[in-house]
Amino acid sequence: MDATSLYCEQDGWIGVMAVIDCCTREIVGIDVARRGRAVEAQRALESACLKRFGLIYPNGESRPVLRSDNGKVFTSKSFTGSCKQYGLTQEFITPYTPQQNGLIERFFRSLKEECIWMTNFKTFAQAREAIETWVEFYNTERPHQALGYKSPAKYGAQFGELVA
Numbered sequence: 001m002d003a004t005s006l007y008c009e010q011d012g013w014i015g016v017m018a019v020i021d022c023c024t025r026e027i028v029g030i031d032v033a034r035r036g037r038a039v040e041a042q043r044a045l046e047s048a049c050l051k052r053f054g055l056i057y058p059n060g061e062s063r064p065v066l067r068s069d070n071g072k073v074f075t076s077k078s079f080t081g082s083c084k085q086y087g088l089t090q091e092f093i094t095p096y097t098p099q100q101n102g103l104i105e106r107f108f109r110s111l112k113e114e115c116i117w118m119t120n121f122k123t124f125a126q127a128r129e130a131i132e133t134w135v136e137f138y139n140t141e142r143p144h145q146a147l148g149y150k151s152p153a154k155y156g157a158q159f160g161e162l163v164a
Helices: 038-053 077-085 098-114 124-140 152-157
Strands: 002-008 012-020 027-033 065-068 089-092
Touching (some): 002 124, 012 038, 027 124, 065 098, 098 124, 124 152
Parallel strands (some): 065 089
């Protein structure tokens, strides 16, 4: 999981929180909001749990691992409390080593190069719609070299059962 921000001409800075499945590279949770606080990260995380496990509180013997950097949002009491409540194990990368969270960093680079930097967004609504549309394209159509030139959805479909 990670976060980024972008500037909209009329509405100022907005935050984007995303959760990636490290196996399929599918974006399983995203929240585009006017701010980038713990509550927005929690919404993205809830969305990811619902999409991946069908419920907010995954159950089973192994606890899913959520990797993030050491940012204020991900180390806040509110967010860490939510992770515990959802049954997730938090894993933090070493400070100043974004390569340890390379999949989500690469996703944000692609998002910026192929969507955000291509448009001068005037409003939050315009940016949110464009990002959500692009993420749907990313998950269902965009081929990934590391996945044998399949989209995350096509690659994940070969497993039958949901993977985390």
